[in-house]
Amino acid sequence: MSERESAALLKEQERVSTVVKVIDQKIKNLQKNTGTVRSDVIEIRKNFWEDVTVNMDEPDDIIETAASIKQQAELLSERERTHIHMDKNLKTLARLKYSPYFGRIDFLEEGEKQIDHVYLGIASLMDENDENFLIYDWRAPISSLYYDYSPGYAQYNIPEGTIEGEMTLKRQFIIRESDIKAMFDTGVTIGDEMLQEVLGNNASTQMKSIVATIQREQNEIIRNERSKILIVQGAAGSGKTSAALQRVAYLLYRYRDTLNAENIMLFSPNPLFNSYVSTVLPELGEENMQQSTFQEYLTERLGIAYDVEDPFSQMEFLLSEEGEETYQTRVEAIRFKASIEFKNIIDHYVSKLSNQGLIFRDLSFRGHIIISKKEISDYFYGLEKSYSIPNRIQLVKEWLLKELKRAVKRERSRSWVEEEIQFLEKEDYMEAFKKLQEKNHFSDNTFDDFEREQRLLAEMVVKERFKPLFARVKSLKFIDLTQLYLKLFKETEQPVNGLPTYWPEISQQTIDHIQHRLVPYEDATPLVYLQDLLEGRKSNTAIRHIFIDEAQDYTPFQFAFIQRLFPYSKMTMLGDFNQAIFSGATGSQTVLTDLDISNEEVETFVLTKTYRSTTEIVEFSSALIKGGEKIEPFNRRGKKPTLSHVDQTQLNGAILDSIKQYKLEGYQTIAVICRTEEESKALFEELKEAIPVHLIEKGTISYEKGINVIPSYLAKGIEFDAVILYDCTRYEKESERKLFYTVCTRAMHVLHMFATGEYSPLMACVPKDFYDVI
Numbered sequence: 166m167s168e169r170e171s172a173a174l175l176k177e178q179e180r181v182s183t184v185v186k187v188i189d190q191k192i193k194n195l196q197k198n199t200g201t202v203r204s205d206v207i208e209i210r211k212n213f214w215e216d217v218t219v220n221m222d223e224p225d226d227i228i229e230t231a232a233s234i235k236q237q238a239e240l241l242s243e244r245e246r247t248h249i250h251m252d253k254n255l256k257t258l259a260r261l262k263y264s265p266y267f268g269r270i271d272f273l274e275e276g277e278k279q280i281d282h283v284y285l286g287i288a289s290l291m292d293e294n295d296e297n298f299l300i301y302d303w304r305a306p307i308s309s310l311y312y313d314y315s316p317g318y319a320q321y322n323i324p325e326g327t328i329e330g331e332m333t334l335k336r337q338f339i340i341r342e343s344d345i346k347a348m349f350d351t352g353v354t355i356g357d358e359m360l361q362e363v364l365g366n367n368a369s370t371q372m373k374s375i376v377a378t379i380q381r382e383q384n385e386i387i388r389n390e391r392s393k394i395l396i397v398q399g400a401a402g403s404g405k406t407s408a409a410l411q412r413v414a415y416l417l418y419r420y421r422d423t424l425n426a427e428n429i430m431l432f433s434p435n436p437l438f439n440s441y442v443s444t445v446l447p448e449l450g451e452e453n454m455q456q457s458t459f460q461e462y463l464t465e466r467l468g469i470a471y472d473v474e475d476p477f478s479q480m481e482f483l484l485s486e487e488g489e490e491t492y493q494t495r496v497e498a499i500r501f502k503a504s505i506e507f508k509n510i511i512d513h514y515v516s517k518l519s520n521q522g523l524i525f526r527d528l529s530f531r532g533h534i535i536i537s538k539k540e541i542s543d544y545f546y547g548l549e550k551s552y553s554i555p556n557r558i559q560l561v562k563e564w565l566l567k568e569l570k571r572a573v574k575r576e577r578s579r580s581w582v583e584e585e586i587q588f589l590e591k592e593d594y595m596e597a598f599k600k601l602q603e604k605n606h607f608s609d610n611t612f613d614d615f616e617r618e619q620r621l622l623a624e625m626v627v628k629e630r631f632k633p634l635f636a637r638v639k640s641l642k643f644i645d646l647t648q649l650y651l652k653l654f655k656e657t658e659q660p661v662n663g664l665p666t667y668w669p670e671i672s673q674q675t676i677d678h679i680q681h682r683l684v685p686y687e688d689a690t691p692l693v694y695l696q697d698l699l700e701g702r703k704s705n706t707a708i709r710h711i712f713i714d715e716a717q718d719y720t721p722f723q724f725a726f727i728q729r730l731f732p733y734s735k736m737t738m739l740g741d742f743n744q745a746i747f748s749g750a751t752g753s754q755t756v757l758t759d760l761d762i763s764n765e766e767v768e769t770f771v772l773t774k775t776y777r778s779t780t781e782i783v784e785f786s787s788a789l790i791k792g793g794e795k796i797e798p799f800n801r802r803g804k805k806p807t808l809s810h811v812d813q814t815q816l817n818g819a820i821l822d823s824i825k826q827y828k829l830e831g832y833q834t835i836a837v838i839c840r841t842e843e844e845s846k847a848l849f850e851e852l853k854e855a856i857p858v859h860l861i862e863k864g865t866i867s868y869e870k871g872i873n874v875i876p877s878y879l880a881k882g883i884e885f886d887a888v889i890l891y892d893c894t895r896y897e898k899e900s901e902r903k904l905f906y907t908v909c910t911r912a913m914h915v916l917h918m919f920a921t922g923e924y925s926p927l928m929a930c931v932p933k934d935f936y937d938v939i
């Protein structure tokens with residue numbers, strides 16, 4: 166280090182110490198105030214009723230009492246809110262104390278004489294007098310200079326316009342526990358050195374925030390405010406998920422007065438991924454957005470009456486059952502049901518149902534039909550035709566509820582009721598008795614009292630028995646959704662435009678499944694969509710931003726459905742066409758290939774630079790796919806991927822040896838990626854006898870450091886220090902190329918492939934010097 170550099174480092178360390186002192190002071194003050202607020206909260210809760218004037222004598226008194234309670238409740242909730250806010254600030258200050266900032270820029274604004282020194286951290290911090298910024302939040306407008314420019318001319322936007330000037334210095338820090346561990350003055354991009362440092366580390370079981378090293382093209386995505394639909398097509402490891410999460414944090418900051426974490430929703434690929442990304446936002450001092458897998462959403466919508474297949478079982482089918490008789494039909498079905506053509510067919514079908522053909526269910530009670538499906542249908546089609554189907558369904562619902570109430574009255578005097586009363590539990594009697602007392606229904610006449618009690622008990626018994634019927638009507642279960650969906654297949658015949666050649670077989674296969682209440686994954690979205698068209702589901706207006714990760718796995722139909730559900734939402738879709746493993750297996754369209762990008766509401770960004778893997782692994786994996794030459798590795802060197810040929814009988818032992826070797830070399834997360842669940846399970850059973858190992862299955866919600874055995878399609882979105890491919894010979898078909906690419910790109914530092922045959926035929930296009938055979 167030169168003398169100048171040492172002097173600069175010393176000066177910066179002094180500044181860090183000064184800033185930390187300010188933070189300490191702020192923490193102290195805040196702790197004092199938090200203590201006061203906390204005691205306020207406890208005190209108000211304890212004395213709530215003592216401080217309220219309760220008087221119910223006159224109407225005026227009641228109003229006064231209500232006002233007094235309201236005032237007290239408001240005071241309490243204001244104090245509670247303040248407490249939560251202070252607590253959050255304390256946590257942020259603790260984080261700042263540990264590492265106050267990661268960057269500095271010196272900026273001379275045009276027309277100004279004095280250079281601004283801007284230090285960037287995860288949150289802003291003012292000096293003791295609250296006059297000057299000691300730290301700027303990384304999301305502040307001026308902070309974008311750091312991500313977008315290197316020293317020289319620079320500009321940034323503020324709501325009122327553009328500020329121009331010259332950046333005279335750009336510096337990066339790694340500060341831990343108030344100590345500067347490293348400091349770099351950077352040139353062209355955001356510190357190669359800093360990135361080298363970050364990316365060279367071991368993989369973590371939880372994703373980390375990247376605010377210190379966001380790249381310019383990622384920053385553009387993070388701060389985009391223009392587009393209604395923002396699509397990011399990015400190579401594996403290019404930071405799509407990272408950009409998405411920092412974008413959530415940015416939006417929460419930018420629109421902090423109107424937007425909170427509950428207004429943002431992320432659709433993620435699997436439950437494991439949910440937990441993998443769950444620490445990023447809290448690390449940045451923000452709350453997590455809502456998260457769900459699309460399948461969870463569909464399952465919840467269809468309810469327990471249906472057994473909805475998950476996408477992973479669908480994938481297992483595609484990977485394992487090729488020889489089966491039904492295979493081709495199913496592939497065709499998946500392909501067709503993914504398309505907008507199928508959605509149009511459903512739309513057309515529903516428009517016809519407006520005039521005739523809706524199917525209802527009988528409402529039965531104790532084995533007798535009390536309102537038949539025919540009566541419901543007659544009532545429905547007797548209503549004004551110009552009303553929409555959902556509006557008419559609502560009217561039918563109201564009518565049915567009235568009819569049920571009438572039926573309750575009728576039933577009360579039936580003999581079964583009396584019989585059931587005899588068998589009532591003691592508690593039920595007590596309850597009836599209590600109710601009578603409450604209602605002051607007891608008179609002095611014991612005979613009347615007995616009569617009343619009997620009546621009340623009868624009402625209780627009947628109402629209890631009718632409860633499920635009321636619930637069915639309220640949740641519109643009187644519509645026979647299953648039969649309606651099946652009718653679509655029975656009645657739609659060729660030659661309807663756009664129907665696939667295999668339509669009769671597809672129809673039969675669908676009927677067979679759905680009749681048994683098994684909903685194949687490809688039918689789940691169409692079924693919920695049909696349900697929505699009939700029931701008129703209200704769109705979700707609370708959600709303002711939707712993020713769809715692994716967007717290549719969504720079909721055009723699913724995307725149209727999501728858009729309909731969240732009409733007021735902006736969308737950020739992140740995907741990689743080369744990792745479209747589901748559509749790759751069937752040749753169906755994905756939303757990424759099919760979206761009308763000429764639409765002016767849609768803006769597309771392409772990320773070609775990739776950060777996860779070493780240059781060698783990127784070169785190898787990119788050679789597997791078409792257009793892979795456009796993928797640009799971040800310059801981090803490592804060993805070439807390796808390939809070993811082994812006998813099937815020796816495979817598991819060889820894998821064990823590799824694992825041991827990688828452990829010795831210090832890798833902390835090692836994954837053995839198998840093609841299917843079956844392979845994973847079998848390998849796991851053997852390995853677990855020899856070493857501590859975890860099996861990742863589709864329900865797994867978090868994974869641990871160490872050794873993990875995982876089926877290919879579950880490894881999406883996550884990464885490991887070292888990846889061992891169970892048997893690359895098994896990736897044979899062209900339709901599995903994307904899957905093969907996806908698994909190879911999970912490796913950060915090491916990729917080793919075993920082959921029980923020669924090697925995967927999909928590797929034929931990879932230059933021999935991109936990997937070593939050992």
Ligand SMILES: Nc1ncnc2c1ncn2[C@@H]1O[C@H](COP(=O)(O)OP(=O)(O)OP(=O)(O)O)[C@@H](O)[C@H]1O
Binds near residue numbers: 363408881
């Ligand atoms: N600007 C950055 N600074 C530091 N690390 C980065 C940056 N961008 C990406 N990374 C790292 O690269 C790895 C891959 O990032 P991420 O998972 O966000 O990529 P992705 O495009 O979603 O990948 P995939 O499509 O393969 O799931 C992560 O370890 C992430 O921390």
